[in-house]
Amino acid sequence: MKKLVTWTVQIVLLGAFFLGCWDPSLAGIDRGPLADFGMVFDNLYMVAYALATPVIVVVQALGLDQLLPPEFFPSLTADALHKSVLAYGYSIESTEITEFAKMVISPDTYSGAAVLWFPLAALFYALVFAVVGPVYDKVHNVVWNVVVEYLFHRKKAKQYERELERRKGEMEQINDKIYSLAQETNSLRDSVITDEMTKTYNKRFFLNQMVNVFEECRTNNEKLSLIMLDIDHFKKLNDGYGHVVGDEVLKEVAKVLRRFTPEQCWACRFGGEEFGIIVPRREFEDATEIARAFQEHVQALRFPHIDDKLRVTISQGICAVDFRFPESKKLSSYNDLLELSDQQLYRSKQNGRNRVSVIAVAKDKAEQD
Structure with a gap:
């Protein structure tokens, strides 16, 4: 199960990464043949950039962006990303956002070779992978313990119920035997102390x-x-x-x-x-x-x-x-x-x-x- 979750995260991230890398506009390829799938690609690109944002923020916070050329922050074409943002009902001009965010999604942002995505993608992938494992383990342990404990107690409860029913049946049989023995005892006692003909004491x-x-x-x-x-x-x-x-x-x-x-x-x-x-x-x-x-x-x-x-x-x-x-x-x-x-x-x-x-x-x- 852990492997399934990890591989799913990997596939999603890598898929977003490669779709982002192979934006036809960045590669200089005519988008005409893919025009019918424009909105699909636009949204996939937006997801890719959303996943890459934490890495960019870390780089900016550490001041590493001053040491790296602008090509280390390649982006989607301004058109595609801007359409995706507008598709979700947001307008850049009407929203108070940082200059960095505007740089990421505005038409004037940097553009460069798609191959420079690899360092950022690798770093982001490593960070996500490092988080997925421990989080999964904790969630898995908690859920597993709860489920196992629940199933264990449920099984025990069923066993106790069956045992209780069995004991109840045994007690009913014992009570019937006791009642029968009591009747026999009373009958025997009466026969010992009672005169058979007159029913008075003998x-x-x-x-x-x-x-x-x-x-x-x-x-x-x-x-x-x-x-x-x-x-x-x-x-x-x-x-x-x-x-x-x-x-x-x-x-x-x-x-x-x-x-x-x-x-x-x-x-x-x-x-x-x-x-x-x-x-x-x-x-x-x-x-x-x-x-x-x-x-x-x-x-x-x-x-x-x-x-x-x-x-x-x-x-x-x-x-x-x-x-x-x-x-x-x-x-x-x-x-x-x-x-x-x-x-x-x-x-x-x-x-x-x-x-x-x-x-x-x-x-x-x-x-x-």
């Missing part, structure tokens, strides 16, 4: 939760209630209607328990037709109200597709303990709480079923209701 969850909640409430001196309930005459119902009906009754009772068990309380199937409901950090009256809601809504269950006369009732036993009082310290583990609740459940059955029996371990004694 006995394993009940026992683990009782251990944790009992220790927390005991350590923090909080209240804890446990409701144990049993479906009345369930064996008789199974024998009379069959196990399919018995299973349906279990499911309907479990729905009632799930519906009326408050948040942060847990309804669990303890085994067979027996359920346990853990009620931590609530007043004793709250546990009793929960049990009453169970009793009322289970009694309201109807099974018209089985038997319009089929009625279901439940017996419940509640043990409520307040760990702030000394009497509660007699309960060393959740088994003691479970045993007291079972005793109250047995008491409800002994007293006619379909009822709630309560023992409250608080203050200095245990109170039964």
